[in-house]
Amino acid sequence: MYAQMIKSEATEDDPEKLAAFQARIDAGEKIEPKDWMPEGYRKTLIRQIGQHAHSEIVGQLPEGNWITRAPTLERKANLLAKVQDEAGHGLYLYCAAETLGVSRDDLTEQLLSGRMKYSSIFNYPTLTWADMGAVGWLVDGAAIMNQVPLQRTSYGPYARAMVRICKEESFHQRQGFHIMMAMVNGTPEQKRMAQDALNRFWYPALMMFGPSDKDSVHSAQSMKWRIKMNTNDELRQKFVDETAPQAAYLGLTIPDEALTLNEDTGHYDFTQPDWSEFHDVLADNGPCNVERMSARQKAWDDGAWVRDAMVAHAEKKRARKVAAE
Ligand code: FAQ
Numbered sequence: 001m002y003a004q005m006i007k008s009e010a011t012e013d014d015p016e017k018l019a020a021f022q023a024r025i026d027a028g029e030k031i032e033p034k035d036w037m038p039e040g041y042r043k044t045l046i047r048q049i050g051q052h053a054h055s056e057i058v059g060q061l062p063e064g065n066w067i068t069r070a071p072t073l074e075r076k077a078n079l080l081a082k083v084q085d086e087a088g089h090g091l092y093l094y095c096a097a098e099t100l101g102v103s104r105d106d107l108t109e110q111l112l113s114g115r116m117k118y119s120s121i122f123n124y125p126t127l128t129w130a131d132m133g134a135v136g137w138l139v140d141g142a143a144i145m146n147q148v149p150l151q152r153t154s155y156g157p158y159a160r161a162m163v164r165i166c167k168e169e170s171f172h173q174r175q176g177f178h179i180m181m182a183m184v185n186g187t188p189e190q191k192r193m194a195q196d197a198l199n200r201f202w203y204p205a206l207m208m209f210g211p212s213d214k215d216s217v218h219s220a221q222s223m224k225w226r227i228k229m230n231t232n233d234e235l236r237q238k239f240v241d242e243t244a245p246q247a248a249y250l251g252l253t254i255p256d257e258a259l260t261l262n263e264d265t266g267h268y269d270f271t272q273p274d275w276s277e278f279h280d281v282l283a284d285n286g287p288c289n290v291e292r293m294s295a296r297q298k299a300w301d302d303g304a305w306v307r308d309a310m311v312a313h314a315e316k317k318r319a320r321k322v323a324a325e
Contacts, residue, residue, distance in 0.1 A: 030156040033099035053093035055119035092161040123286030134197035136176015138205040149229035
């Protein structure tokens with residue numbers, strides 16, 4: 001009912017309403033769920049927040065893979081907490097998306113049928129314990145770079161979810177870096193594993209920011225609406241600039257011979273990822289796409305009885321209330 005109300009109000013995009021809406025965005029006001037919004041704004045948010053939520057949920061799988069094999073009790077507790085945090089992030093984001101008139105069930109069905117995406121990065125395997133370091137350091141590092149500006153995004157529920165998520169992501173990034181520190185200061189074999197993890201995760205991490213600006217279909221409109229605060233290339237550059245000195249500190253080599261600090265620009269020059277690999281992963285041909293989706297499908301199917309029981313319980317409660325009135 002609430003969902004229908006939001007939809008029907010938002011469908012007519014008349015120029016006066018659009019101009020007033022844009023003026024609110026330009027003035028830095030937050031848009032709240034019951035406010036009028038253009039249909040395109042609502043749809044773009046559902047796409048981006050939904051994709052983000054799915055990424056957090058699917059993103060538990062590569063690290064969940066290592067919980068039972070963590071080298072110490074402390075590492076295991078940290079990793080367990082991190083993976084649980086990612087589940088929590090998914091839930092905050094599904095809640096934010098629900099305020100736009102789409103149900104969580106709908107979003108999950110769109111993910112499972114391939115109509116909605118999740119981040120390309122989670123289609124890569126985690127082969128060794130060093131990958132837990134690389135994921136925390138690079139994947140959470142890239143996620144923070146993208147998400148810190150989103151705390152100022154124009155849609156209130158999304159911006160507020162992001163504040164909480166960012167606090168937790170910085171712990172994740174630190175625990176990843178801490179694992180890398182331990183590996184590089186360990187045996188030569190452990191250092192080799194850390195280098196190997198960096199070699200495998202570097203370009204997939206760069207791809208997380210999305211296609212280059214000239215190929216980004218949504219950036220211009222999303223930035224006008226302050227759904228995105230920076231372009232994909234701006235954030236990728238910022239990530240490289242911050243991560244290159246960290247790799248040097250670890251004594252590791254970023255797998256890019258062209259990576260150099262450009263004295264004129266103050267930024268690192270670097271080699272772009274292989275975009276054909278990115279498009280392949282998006283077309284479901286990455287190393288783990290099939291495995292990831294079958295794990296999500298199984299979880300959805302196995303959880304059906306819980307969802308049915310919750311609905312039955314709510315209905316019974318409602319019927320009892322009606323009978324008592
Ligand atoms: N993977 O026009 P643009 C995390 C798609 S959270 C897959 O530039 P846009 C935490 C894009 O959807 C990681 N698809 O798109 C964690 C569009 O296709 P569509 C997720 C991608 O939306 C850590 C098409 O390409 N973070 O990691 C990707 O303006 C560790 C054209 O692209 C977010 O979702 C990609 N990498 O910009 C969890 C942050 N890039 O939809 C566990 C919020 C692009 O038209 C463990 N999202 N595409 O079919 C955003 O900031 C944006 O959506 C971008 C993409 C920047 C990802």
